[in-house]
Amino acid sequence: MLALEMFRSLPRTVAGKAMGSRMPGILSGFAAPLRLMTIDPPVVDRPGWARLRSRLSGICGSDLGALSGSTSLYFSAVVSLPFVPGHEVVAELLDDCEDLPAGTRVVLDPVLTCAARGVEACENCSAGRTNVCSRITVGDLAPGLQTGFCRDTGGGWGQQLTAHRSQMHVVPEGWSDEQALLMEPLSCAVHTALRAGVRDGDRVLVSGAGSVGLFATLALRQLTGAGQITVVAKHPHQRELALELGATEVVSPSETLRRVRRETGAFQLKPEFSAPYLLGGVDVAVDAVGSKSSLETALGATRAGGRVVLSGMPAAADLSAAWFRELELVGTYASSRHEPPVHGQSGKGAFELAAELAALEPVVQLSKSVVSYPLHRWREALDHAHAAGRLGTVKVAFDPRSSQ
Amino acid sequence: MSRPGFVLEVDDRTPPMVVHEGLGFRLENFPLGTRVVYPPESLPAVPDVDDAIDHALRHPVDSEPLPALLRPGMRLTIAFDDISLPLPSMKSPDIRGRVIEAVLTMAAEAGVDDVKIIAANALHRRMTAAELKHIVGERVFRSFYPQGDLYNFDAEDRDELAHLGTTDKGEDIEISKRAAESDLLVYVNVNLVAMDGGHKSVGIGLASYKSLRHHHNAKTMVHSRSFMDHKHSAMHHSAWRMGRIIKDTVQVFQIETTLNNDVFPSSLAFLQKREWEWSVRDQASMLAVRRGLAMAPQKARHKLFHDVRSVYGLTGINAGEVEAVHERTLEKVHAQHSVEVNGQSDVMVMGVPYLGPYNVNSSMNPILAACMGLGYYFNSYRGQPVVRKGGAVILYHPLDEGFNQLHHPSYVDFYEEVLAESTDPAVVGEKYEQQFAQDPWYIHLYRTSHAYHGVHPFYMWYWIAHALDHVGEVIWVGGNRKAAARMGFRAATTLQDALEMASGTVGSAPSITYLHNPPHLLADVR
Ligand SMILES: [Zn+2]
Numbered sequence: 001m002l003a004l005e006m007f008r009s010l011p012r013t014v015a016g017k018a019m020g021s022r023m024p025g026i027l028s029g030f031a032a033p034l035r036l037m038t039i040d041p042p043v044v045d046r047p048g049w050a051r052l053r054s055r056l057s058g059i060c061g062s063d064l065g066a067l068s069g070s071t072s073l074y075f076s077a078v079v080s081l082p083f084v085p086g087h088e089v090v091a092e093l094l095d096d097c098e099d100l101p102a103g104t105r106v107v108l109d110p111v112l113t114c115a116a117r118g119v120e121a122c123e124n125c126s127a128g129r130t131n132v133c134s135r136i137t138v139g140d141l142a143p144g145l146q147t148g149f150c151r152d153t154g155g156g157w158g159q160q161l162t163a164h165r166s167q168m169h170v171v172p173e174g175w176s177d178e179q180a181l182l183m184e185p186l187s188c189a190v191h192t193a194l195r196a197g198v199r200d201g202d203r204v205l206v207s208g209a210g211s212v213g214l215f216a217t218l219a220l221r222q223l224t225g226a227g228q229i230t231v232v233a234k235h236p237h238q239r240e241l242a243l244e245l246g247a248t249e250v251v252s253p254s255e256t257l258r259r260v261r262r263e264t265g266a267f268q269l270k271p272e273f274s275a276p277y278l279l280g281g282v283d284v285a286v287d288a289v290g291s292k293s294s295l296e297t298a299l300g301a302t303r304a305g306g307r308v309v310l311s312g313m314p315a316a317a318d319l320s321a322a323w324f325r326e327l328e329l330v331g332t333y334a335s336s337r338h339e340p341p342v343h344g345q346s347g348k349g350a351f352e353l354a355a356e357l358a359a360l361e362p363v364v365q366l367s368k369s370v371v372s373y374p375l376h377r378w379r380e381a382l383d384h385a386h387a388a389g390r391l392g393t394v395k396v397a398f399d400p401r402s403s404q
Numbered sequence: 405m406s407r408p409g410f411v412l413e414v415d416d417r418t419p420p421m422v423v424h425e426g427l428g429f430r431l432e433n434f435p436l437g438t439r440v441v442y443p444p445e446s447l448p449a450v451p452d453v454d455d456a457i458d459h460a461l462r463h464p465v466d467s468e469p470l471p472a473l474l475r476p477g478m479r480l481t482i483a484f485d486d487i488s489l490p491l492p493s494m495k496s497p498d499i500r501g502r503v504i505e506a507v508l509t510m511a512a513e514a515g516v517d518d519v520k521i522i523a524a525n526a527l528h529r530r531m532t533a534a535e536l537k538h539i540v541g542e543r544v545f546r547s548f549y550p551q552g553d554l555y556n557f558d559a560e561d562r563d564e565l566a567h568l569g570t571t572d573k574g575e576d577i578e579i580s581k582r583a584a585e586s587d588l589l590v591y592v593n594v595n596l597v598a599m600d601g602g603h604k605s606v607g608i609g610l611a612s613y614k615s616l617r618h619h620h621n622a623k624t625m626v627h628s629r630s631f632m633d634h635k636h637s638a639m640h641h642s643a644w645r646m647g648r649i650i651k652d653t654v655q656v657f658q659i660e661t662t663l664n665n666d667v668f669p670s671s672l673a674f675l676q677k678r679e680w681e682w683s684v685r686d687q688a689s690m691l692a693v694r695r696g697l698a699m700a701p702q703k704a705r706h707k708l709f710h711d712v713r714s715v716y717g718l719t720g721i722n723a724g725e726v727e728a729v730h731e732r733t734l735e736k737v738h739a740q741h742s743v744e745v746n747g748q749s750d751v752m753v754m755g756v757p758y759l760g761p762y763n764v765n766s767s768m769n770p771i772l773a774a775c776m777g778l779g780y781y782f783n784s785y786r787g788q789p790v791v792r793k794g795g796a797v798i799l800y801h802p803l804d805e806g807f808n809q810l811h812h813p814s815y816v817d818f819y820e821e822v823l824a825e826s827t828d829p830a831v832v833g834e835k836y837e838q839q840f841a842q843d844p845w846y847i848h849l850y851r852t853s854h855a856y857h858g859v860h861p862f863y864m865w866y867w868i869a870h871a872l873d874h875v876g877e878v879i880w881v882g883g884n885r886k887a888a889a890r891m892g893f894r895a896a897t898t899l900q901d902a903l904e905m906a907s908g909t910v911g912s913a914p915s916i917t918y919l920h921n922p923p924h925l926l927a928d929v930r
């Protein structure tokens with residue numbers, strides 16, 4: 001089968017980055033640790049596992065990070081090379097899998113938990129906090145935090161992959177593949193929104209209006225009692241989308257602090273040789289970019305005792321504010337089987353809630369803008385994904401079926 | 405003898421005219437038939453200033469002489485106009501300093517020892533020590549400032565405000581507590597234009613936001629026609645209503661001074677003259693200045709202009725009861741500024757110079773430039789506006805001097821956020837004024853730094869409300885396009901382009917009037 005394979009080790013990619021440029025071309029150029037290969041389809045011959053045909057698989061910010069070498073070495077221990085990327089996956093079952101007949105269309109919760117690994121459930125998995133499973137390097141599978149980062153499972157960027165029943169969520173009847181594709185990122189957004197600990201009427205800042213920021217905005221609006229939601233967007237197209245998805249207002253990066261300051265009646269200080277920050281500010285800030293400046297904006301715009309949610313994979317940043325303003329710094333990774341209660345009803349899984357969001361009209365509209373590429377045009381696809389914000393695209397994906 | 409103001413009709417022998425535009429000026433060829441309105445030449449100054457001051461204090465109008473009002477043990481407060489007057493600043497010694505010294509001398513002779521001197525800056529920025537010293541003079545500064553007896557009024561110091569009641573129209577009167585509780589309040593004013601002085605001095609200069617909001621709003625400003633004519637200005641009516649209540653509570657001894665039109669120093673003397681009367685020497689210095697400006701970086705141009713100190717002559721000083729004094733003041737001001745203009749025209753052209761009341765020692769941002777042109781100059785009329793209803797106003801200013809972060813922090817937010825949403829003074833006032841007025845950060849900067857109060861940009865914008873209501877089109881020649889658009893205006897490169905753009909509103913052969921400001925003039929439009 002045809003698949004894109006990440007073959008070079010993360011440390012080597014990091015070394016490559018140091019000598020290479022920051023141009024987007026690094027992703028798709030000669031230095032990219034990705035290649036199009038014909039490989040044997042992956043098989044995991046264990047109970048609960050089945051083969052799937054990938055229909056659509058998104059390109060996520062974390063994929064771009066891994067490919068450009070900007071991902072922390074921290075993650076080198078929880079992946080196994082070579083692997084086929086693609087953790088945002090819409091696929092159809094090639095085999096019957098427990099209660100699901102072959103042909104069923106599913107989306108994957110990519111986290112490879114104790115259930116998938118065939119080991120006894122760890123404490124977190126038992127509690128339904130599957131995204132923070134403690135066993136992601138052991139059991140039936142090679143190390144890999146998720147499908148798409150594990151040598152044994154394959155990923156959505158190949159024509160075929162395998163997945164465990166515990167990962168599968170059936171796509172509702174009548175949904176397009178594109179709509180289903182958005183469920184995984186939406187479920188992460190659900191998790192982010194619920195981790196944000198927003199109380200009714202809280203002022204929230206979402207730094208970034210890529211797919212992570214936009215979906216987080218939607219989830220915050222739909223699932224929490226957030227009051228003002230201010231979204232930081234660079235590009236005009238993102239402004240409109242943010243407003244459609246529930247932002248109260250959209251600001252450009254350069255005006256963020258000024259706007260938050262005025263709306264919250266905060267004081268603004270300007271330290272020497274660095275960016276200004278606020279005393280006072282929003283109750284909750286969500287960093288949906290992960291860059292140093294985005295994270296520092298979030299830290300600097302949050303009131304003392306407020307909460308800063310790391311939704312993008314974060315870069316090294318000045319954490320003085322977290323110390324000095326006693327901020328709660330909260331990470332949010334993937335999504336969980338049992339999310340905290342929403343509007344009084346408890347125990348729903350992130351995918352369940354994501355399915356509700358994905359059925360909303362603005363998301364249906366958004367799904368129509370998903371752009372897909374055949375595997376052999378991977379360089380173009382990655383360049384496009386890298387420039388997605390500027391080009392007004394929310395999601396770029398591979399369609400491995402069109403790569404015969 | 406000085407010559408009165410003058411209206412010239414441009415014909416084929418008319419030389420190009422000086423038009424101010426920020427930190428520079430251009431020479432413009434106006435279309436044939438354009439009316440150019442020149443301010444009157446400077447009135448003669450009183451020969452002996454100290455003598456005039458002494459005479460005014462000892463022979464006031466409708467009041468006992470100042471020495472008779474002073475007694476030991478009394479509480480005396482002297483308030484004075486802040487840095488926004490006169491424009492440009494006066495060469496040392498400032499007239500206010502000389503008057504204050506005279507008042508203090510009389511107070512000392514009478515044995516008064518409880519004296520405070522307050523800058524009546526209302527919601528304007530606090531002046532620096534150097535700026536205060538420039539106004540009151542070295543001696544007064546040294547004797548009062550270090551002890552804290554000479555200070556800027558703080559309209560946000562709740563403990564130092566007194567509510568004197570409300571007018572029959574429900575307007576709050578809240579002013580400096582020290583002033584309100586004094587046995588005598590002496591106000592020392594500089595009356596550069598007809599808008600200043602009278603009940604505006606105490607009632608506005610020493611008032612808080614709570615009081616100012618009753619007349620500083622879009623509705624009142626639209627109905628002030630004009631600001632230079634207090635009998636036809638809704639803002640003045642309000643100030644007068646308040647002033648009469650202040651008079652009932654506080655004994656006010658008003659001292660108003662009027663200045664002549666000598667605003668340019670000798671190096672720029674040609675700007676004071678009518679172009680066709682320029683001597684060879686004037687021509688040469690004009691060319692030298694233009695060459696210098698063309699080569700100088702922005703910073704140097706800024707310094708060149710902002711360092712200008714004027715040698716105004718004092719044309720009169722009157723003291724005593726507020727309204728009686730103000731009557732006499734207005735006579736002098738009108739004598740200096742009035743020019744008879746026959747009928748309105750389709751297009752009004754004005755150059756906006758580098759300086760307005762709110763950017764002394766600072767920079768003129770686009771909002772201030774708009775206020776200068778469409779607030780000050782547009783409203784410099786009696787009778788009816790120079791431009792007809794629905795006509796076009798053409799202004800000259802680059803609109804790009806940037807925002808001074810120290811002086812105008814709330815302007816940036818106003819410009820970026822408020823104007824982005826609406827440029828309608830009534831709409832923005834309704835929606836945002838309160839927020840800006842009560843913003844704790846702006847209040848902090850106003851009280852402790854040198855920032856204009858958070859609400860100040862709104863006042864600037866209200867001030868142009870009458871012009872926006874009256875004219876059909878505003879075009880900025882040489883203006884930054886983005887800035888003009890942000891404010892709801894258009895920009896053109898040349899006067900020809902501007903007239904072309906305005907032709908949809910005023911036709912292709914409009915009547916044009918150019919107000920040759922500065923020095924200041926007041927168009928008496930019949
Ligand atoms: Zn992802």
Ligand SMILES: [Zn+2]
Nearest residue numbers: 114122125133
């Ligand atoms: Zn586990």
